[in-house]
Amino acid sequence: MDIAVAIVLLVLVAFVIIVLVRAVRIVPQARAGVVERLGKYQRTLNPGLTILIPFVDRLLPLLDLREQVVSFPPQPVITEDNLVVSIDTVVYFQVTDARAATYEIANYIQAVEQLTTTTLRNVVGGLNLEEALTSRDQINGQLRGVLDEATGRWGIRVSRVELKAIDPPHSIQDSMEKQMRAERDRRAAILTAEGTKQSAILTAEGQRQSSILKAEGDAKAAILRADGEAQAIQKVFDAIHKGNPDQKLLAYQYLQTLPKLAEGSANKLWIIPSEVGEALKGIGSALGGAKDGQPAEGLFGPDSDGKTAPAQARTAAPAPATAPAPAADSAPGAGNAPATPEG
Numbered sequence: 001m002d003i004a005v006a007i008v009l010l011v012l013v014a015f016v017i018i019v020l021v022r023a024v025r026i027v028p029q030a031r032a033g034v035v036e037r038l039g040k041y042q043r044t045l046n047p048g049l050t051i052l053i054p055f056v057d058r059l060l061p062l063l064d065l066r067e068q069v070v071s072f073p074p075q076p077v078i079t080e081d082n083l084v085v086s087i088d089t090v091v092y093f094q095v096t097d098a099r100a101a102t103y104e105i106a107n108y109i110q111a112v113e114q115l116t117t118t119t120l121r122n123v124v125g126g127l128n129l130e131e132a133l134t135s136r137d138q139i140n141g142q143l144r145g146v147l148d149e150a151t152g153r154w155g156i157r158v159s160r161v162e163l164k165a166i167d168p169p170h171s172i173q174d175s176m177e178k179q180m181r182a183e184r185d186r187r188a189a190i191l192t193a194e195g196t197k198q199s200a201i202l203t204a205e206g207q208r209q210s211s212i213l214k215a216e217g218d219a220k221a222a223i224l225r226a227d228g229e230a231q232a233i234q235k236v237f238d239a240i241h242k243g244n245p246d247q248k249l250l251a252y253q254y255l256q257t258l259p260k261l262a263e264g265s266a267n268k269l270w271i272i273p274s275e276v277g278e279a280l281k282g283i284g285s286a287l288g289g290a291k292d293g294q295p296a297e298g299l300f301g302p303d304s305d306g307k308t309a310p311a312q313a314r315t316a317a318p319a320p321a322t323a324p325a326p327a328a329d330s331a332p333g334a335g336n337a338p339a340t341p342e343g
Contacts, residue, residue, distance in 0.1 A: 022054040027062065032098035034060040044098050063101060067094040067159060070109060074167070075117050081128045083172060088164040089116050091147070097155030105154045112151060116161065119146045129168060136163050 026049055027033050033045035036058045045059070052059065070093070074086040091112055095101045105111050123142045124132050132139070143161040151158055168176070 019054045023052050025050045025052055025059055030065045031062040032065055032095075033062045034098055034102050036060065041099065041103065060102060063095050063098045065095055065098075067092060070112065071164065072113050072116060074165070075120060077121050077124045079124060079129050079132055080126060083129050083168060085124070085129065085132065085169075086165075086167040087120060087124065089120060089143075090162045090164050091116055091158060092160040092162075093147075093151065093156050093158045095155060096157050100153065100155030108151070108154055108156055111154065112147065112156070112158070115147055115150055116143065119143055129172065133166055133168075136166075139163060 025033070025045070027045045027047045029047045031047060033050075035042045035045055035052065037053070037056055039058075042057065069090065071088070071090045074088050076084050077087050078084055093112060095108075101108055120139075120143060123139050127135060127139075140161050140163060144158055147158040147161060
């Protein structure tokens with residue numbers, strides 16, 4: 001009898017424990033649970049402690065209310081120009097209504113995947129390969145609009161849809177690489193030509209400015225040299241006139257200047273001016289004295305005051321340069337002393 005009572009008590013304790021376990025439920029944060037009473041939707045449990053009626057209420061698996069990220073495998077898509085590209089998609093969605101996500105769709109993740117694939121084929125099918133590769137934002141916006149509209153009645157909100165990768169065929173990739181390489185080479189050639197053009201322009205401009213400045217410098221230098229020579233000649237002329245040279249000094253200076261005509265290694269013939277005889281006559285007259293009380297006449301004649309002044313210089317009449325005179329008859333060759341005139 002005692003054993004039977006003990007067994008009954010154990011059964012009652014076990015039953016109470018089972019009832020408590022099935023009656024008391026704790027829902028974690030960011031989770032939601034759907035309660036069915038006798039097979040019919042009764043309510044949605046929020047996070048916290050909840051008491052259920054054992055064997056009457058049934059709690060379905062909890063749903064995650066956080067935003068979820070699902071990456072779908074690559075899907076083959078045909079573009080407008082009949083090229084097959086492989087596109088990977090990533091969908092960001094969140095369950096907003098636990099009841100609709102439980103009763104309106106059997107598997108909302110699979111439904112989102114299939115809807116993404118079909119919508120992606122419709123959107124990309126109206127674009128060529130170049131537009132598909134460069135219009136990701138447009139494709140993402142169209143996908144998000146279609147998915148958000150379709151999944152709204154499922155209690156799901158699609159926040160973002162991203163194209164993770166668009167892989168064209170390998171042959172198309174090789175062609176695109178060649179095209180891009182050719183385009184880069186063309187741009188590099190254009191930039192090189194532009195640089196060469198600018199360099200040539202700047203070089204020519206620099207040479208022009210340099211030539212102008214050099215010409216201006218040469219002109220100023222020539223003017224300064226001419227001014228210096230003119231001042232030197234004027235000073236020499238003034239010094240000669242202030243010194244009041246006589247006929248002997250002028251004749252001597254004239255004869256000293258004659259050997260300079262033969263200077264230089266290129267001179268083969270020394271042409272003696274016709275004034276040499278007059279200069280020598282002047283020196284001879286000066287050394288021998290005046291005849292009959294008359295002043296000596298040479299290269300320069302006397303002036304009205306009795307002072308010797310330079311006569312007007314006569315134009316030298318050089319001998320013909322084509323055929324030099326014989327050495328025995330007239331002036332000697334280059335480098336020799338001038339012949340002594342008669343008288």
